[in-house]
Amino acid sequence: MQCVRKINEDMYWIGAEDRRLALFENLFPIPRGIAYNSYLIKDEKNVLIDTVDYSVGRQFLDNLKYALNGQKLDYLIVNHMEPDHCSLIEELIYKYPEMKIICNAQTIRMIKQFYNFDVDSKVEIVKEGQIFKTGKHEFQFIMAPMVHWPEVMVTYDMTDKILFSADAFGSFGALNGNLFNDDIDFEKEWLSDARRYYTNIVGKYGPQVQNLLKKASNIEIKMICPLHGIIWRNNLEYIIEKYDKWSKYEPEKNSVLIVYSSVYGNTENVVNTLSNYLGENGIKEIAVYDSSNTDVSQLVSESFKYSNIVIAATTYNLGVFPAIENYLVDIKRLNLQNRTISIIENSTWVPGIVTKEVKNILSEMKNMEVLENTFSIKSSAKDNEYEYIKNIGDEIIKDLKKRD
Ligand code: FEO
Numbered sequence: 001m002q003c004v005r006k007i008n009e010d011m012y013w014i015g016a017e018d019r020r021l022a023l024f025e026n027l028f029p030i031p032r033g034i035a036y037n038s039y040l041i042k043d044e045k046n047v048l049i050d051t052v053d054y055s056v057g058r059q060f061l062d063n064l065k066y067a068l069n070g071q072k073l074d075y076l077i078v079n080h081m082e083p084d085h086c087s088l089i090e091e092l093i094y095k096y097p098e099m100k101i102i103c104n105a106q107t108i109r110m111i112k113q114f115y116n117f118d119v120d121s122k123v124e125i126v127k128e129g130q131i132f133k134t135g136k137h138e139f140q141f142i143m144a145p146m147v148h149w150p151e152v153m154v155t156y157d158m159t160d161k162i163l164f165s166a167d168a169f170g171s172f173g174a175l176n177g178n179l180f181n182d183d184i185d186f187e188k189e190w191l192s193d194a195r196r197y198y199t200n201i202v203g204k205y206g207p208q209v210q211n212l213l214k215k216a217s218n219i220e221i222k223m224i225c226p227l228h229g230i231i232w233r234n235n236l237e238y239i240i241e242k243y244d245k246w247s248k249y250e251p252e253k254n255s256v257l258i259v260y261s262s263v264y265g266n267t268e269n270v271v272n273t274l275s276n277y278l279g280e281n282g283i284k285e286i287a288v289y290d291s292s293n294t295d296v297s298q299l300v301s302e303s304f305k306y307s308n309i310v311i312a313a314t315t316y317n318l319g320v321f322p323a324i325e326n327y328l329v330d331i332k333r334l335n336l337q338n339r340t341i342s343i344i345e346n347s348t349w350v351p352g353i354v355t356k357e358v359k360n361i362l363s364e365m366k367n368m369e370v371l372e373n374t375f376s377i378k379s380s381a382k383d384n385e386y387e388y389i390k391n392i393g394d395e396i397i398k399d400l401k402k403r404d
Contacts, residue, residue: 002066003059005179007223007231008160010137012040014048014063016056017174024172025084028200028297032193033174036060036084037227039164040067041157044135045074047102049155049164050227051088060088061095072096075134078103079166080152081110085227090115093122100124102132104143106151131158142215144168146208148201154212161222168212169239171229172197181232181239194229194239196301198246203304203334209247213240246304249337249366254403256396257306258288259299260344261314261321266380267346270389271312273381274344277393283400291323299327303336307403308396312344313354320357328361337366340399342392346377371395 005013019033036052038060046068052060064073073096078086089111092099101123103111111119126132132139138158145152148167155164171194178184186194202209224232224239232239245252256278262268268290275286287302303309313324320328341362345354355374362368373395375381375388 002062004063004067007039007179007225010042011160011162012042012063012067013179013231014038014040014060014067015175016052016059016063017176018053018056019174021055025201028172028196029295030172032172034172035175035228037225037229037231038064038085039225040064041134041137042067042071043137046071047075047077047134047137047139048073048092049077049225050079050085050166051076051092053084054087057088057091061091073099075099076101077139077155077164078107078111079155079164080149080227081107081114082149082167083114085166086111086114090117093117102126104141104151104153106145107153110149110151126153140219142212144208144212144215146205147212148205154216156219156221161220163216163219163221163224165224165226167202167227168209169224169229169232169243170194170197170201170226173229175230179231181230182234184230186230186238190230191242192301194242195246195305196297197228198243199301199304199334200297203246203300203336206247206249206335209243213244213247216240249304249335251307251339252305253285254307254400255285256283256287256308256310256400257302258286258310258312259291259303259324259327260288260310260312261291261316261324262312262346263314263316263321267312267314267344267377270344270346270375270377270381271310273386274310274312274389274393277389278396281393281397283397291321291327296323296327296330300330300334300336303331303339306339308340308342308399310342310344310392310396311358313346313358315345315347315350315353318350318353320354325357328358332361332365335366337368339367340369340371340396342371342373342396344375344377344392346379348379351376351378371399
């Protein structure tokens with residue numbers, strides 16, 4: 001059965017939701033599911049913007065057939081060749097043999113890598129700024145390499161002033177019938193997953209996102225249609241501002257994130273004492289996560305949000321506790337920068353390993369300032385060691401005051 005939404009006079013949302021998939025990219029938990037958006041613009045020539053993941057292919061093909069209502073599909077614009085958006089290309093070629101694929105030169109290489117059909121006979125190559133007319137509608141192509149793969153471009157409908165933004169401005173989360181940002185409480189219900197999506201999927205490519213934002217600032221945009229998540233039709237500056245901050249690696253919140261590991265609860269006790277000291281001294285919205293039971297994608301997302309991070313880790317096999325090490329490697333690969341870090345370690349027989357290894361990883365990152373005060377817990381903290389925790393807290397508070 002069709003599940004199609006009319007977006008405006010000519011445009012239809014023909015995407016689909018997947019609430020059965022546990023891990024997006026077989027990596028990121030998506031308890032709220034995921035939406036794969038695809039858009040059909042009907043004109044003298046009908047044009048489809050991207051497809052969906054194969055898992056929701058049947059729904060998508062039903063939607064497309066219904067929205068076309070017996071008309072031809074003339075063009076498929078491929079903005080992004082990751083299989084969560086391109087996996088129905090071959091089916092479309094069989095079902096709509098007259099359809100041409102509009103894409104850039106980089107995309108062709110990837111289509112050939114993923115598919116066996118005669119690609120060259122099917123494609124029309126477009127370049128940066130090129131204009132493509134379907135009748136009433138004129139589309140312009142804007143290259144956006146590495147947002148999130150090298151072939152990515154975005155498509156601007158000059159007629160309706162709509163930006164089809166590929167992965168940019170997307171989010172984890174199924175749509176639940178509310179397609180638009182003004183249908184939902186974005187800040188309360190979606191921001192956290194939009195941040196987790198951005199930081200983990202595109203976070204590494206801040207400068208490339210900045211390039212796209214610069215290009216987008218030169219055009220009038222009334223609506224942003226991403227390939228995942230909700231469609232933005234007002235208050236666009238809100239999400240653009242978030243993207244600007246995230247891609248510049250600027251924190252959204254001047255406060256403290258504590259990421260810890262604790263095998264028998266002793267490091268956790270110190271973390272609780274420190275967070276209470278900070279709270280007692282007026283620091284608001286402190287976040288504390290146990291790395292053993294928090295998915296690393298959430299730790300990454302929170303690390304992009306907060307200005308100050310406390311890493312409290314146990315020594316394990318003469319190294320850093322694996323979940324903390326995994327977290328550190330992840331934020332390093334995602335190019336997180338410009339944060340202030342405090343380190344707490346716990347060891348029972350060889351002190352110094354955690355502090356040294358954490359500092360080593362941080363030294364390979366950009367602008368990660370490590371504060372002086374630290375606490376090397378020997379198995380468990382004693383009352384007379386409270387001073388160490390207080391000193392760490394005071395130094396963080398001082399640093400936060402500098403930022404306000
Ligand atoms: Fe949603 Fe990079 O694909």
